[in-house]
Amino acid sequence: MKMAPILRAFANHAPSIPTMLVHTGQHYDNAMNDQLFVDLRLPRPDINLEVGSGSHAVQTAEVMRRFEPVLDEHKPSCVLVVGDVNSTLACTLVAVKKGIPVAHVEAGLRSYDRGMPEEINRVLTDQIADLLYTTERSALDNLLREGIVGERVRFVGNVMIDSLLFNREVARSPEKTLLSAKADISVINGPQGYGVVTLHRPSNVDEAETLRFLLGVLREVSTKLPLVFAMHPRTRANIERFGLADMVAGDRIVCLPPQGYLEMLGLMAKAKVVLTDSGGLQEETTALGVPCLTIRENTERPITVEQGSNTMVGRDRMAILGGVEEVLAGGGKRGRIPELWDGHAAERIADDLARWLIGRHLAT
Template sequence: MKVLTVIGARPQFIKASVVSRAFKDIRPDVREVIVHTGQHYDANMSDVFFDELCISRPDYNLGIGGGTHGQNTGRMIEKLEGIMKKIQPQWVLVYGDTDSTLAGALAAAKLDIPVAHVEAGLRSFNRKMPEEINRVLTDHIAQILLVPTEIGRQNLRNEGIADEKIKLVGDVMYDASLYYKSKARKPQLPIGLSDKVSEYVLCTIHRAENTDNRQRLTNILHGLSDSNVQIILPLHPRTRSKIAEFDLGIPENICVIDPVGYLEMVWLEANSRVIVTDSGGVQKEAYFFGKPCVTIRDETEWVELVDAGINQLVGDDTNLIAKSIREAKFSLLNSNIYGQGNSANMVVDLLNQ
């Protein structure tokens, strides 16, 4: 059997790594062909990155990125179609909600190749987000929808998707967090901060809805400032450029560091007191490491964490951001929201049926 895996952003490489490892461990007869669209160029996408994370290097790198959503998606479809015709896979495997996800699904559908979607069923119910459009369309194209939670399964049922297509497998990111936690490494921190690692709050800000809106970004920075706690902020390039463009200052309690690699990020998450983020993946990783999460968005696709009371949506409300950081606690009896850490094996098994 041949499986063609389409990925385009670093989080997808991490998710795909555990599934690729499962193919090798339990289905060595499967030939997996990995295509990186190039949607997110990252200097860390080097031989060192692949070696450290034990990730198979892509068989193809399309080098597509830097354009608009429409430009990128169209170019990806065209190039992916050619590769699929050449490889003739039995399955096309896509992850998450990027333009690469949708392009892979559309290219496969046009060639009548079955699609399996990992992280199916997520909904923020905000159609202004490109990711939401990608999720919905990919789910309605796919033949197997590999959902991480019961809520995801119900979302798909509500949209009329047949039950036999929906498979509850848990979250492959939980598999990844278990595997990489022991490999995490401490990043280089400013002198004086290293001795207080158990007291800091970790913050990430990168979504356009926050960075490209001067008032929202100002409110968020004020909320972080008013929390009066030590905050470590690995500063995303987009956020850095917008802070400069809007002539905003960095509050004194925020320690800005350069963006870190995945293993350093895992260490920062695992050793923090609270995590503040607008990232979907980091919300889940906060849960995996037993940290309360304050989410600077108006909605989230990971609603089960909000329902459990360990993730609080605060938007750009300055007072609520500060209050939530100071009072955040992690208390949860059910520790298996996202499965048992064997999601990748379940994905591989289902593709063999």
């Protein structure tokens, strides 16, 4: 979702910015990986490192081991990384140690929760990257507090919203998505509408009691509002492992396999509310003006709460139920679109990076 608009902007830039797309293979489930390339009209990767699963240490080390020969062979002028996954940090470490400049897209976001692996990836990547492209102005304050000089930071907006606006008109209808999954479409066509659920964070789904509690709350929600639960493989596996399948059975919760980008975009756009622990969905619901209840204690995207449609409810049963009641009673929190979430963030990145690379070349 982040790389597709960047590659389009690089190709359309005058002159075009030549690129090589390296896919680490960190996300290896076909429905969550291959389908995204199709949905986003993203070119197939020039190189796929096929790293696959593993612990954080194993995955990070394997990305580094496989990425280094790519840099040795192709000698790029710059490495651009996005987001906060293990691949982001791993590729940054390899590039910086070889003297290759790094640009980090979606820099400066902080939850200030060091228990989140993504937070470690974010902090370390930002410390050593050369260019830091931010999605919201508050990110600069985060970076300055960590001793990063402001000259390395560029506020460009949110490339996730570039993807959303580019693809909104071709999003798949919820009816088609449910029919493809052989699910009953009457669930989403009732008078009260429907909610969308995603859960995948280890803190929410890896412990039996926590997962049982959250599924119980979702069952309560479903008595008031039918739910479409797009189930991450990790979540589904844990539901089965802990013997909790009965808690998501019945005609008020529709469980779907992992969905493609266009399917999720269509489901969210028509939803009454989204219940999630995903960072990306907090941003997308803000752009769509759809109320979002985030089942986490903190967020690295505070602008979605301050200006957008997001409300932090944690694992608080009453807060979750109350948030749904508010949506049903009066439509819920809609917010407004944050600054520079206008569909042109990738173009601003392309313009800035091209100038920076030319300046660097002339200086040498």
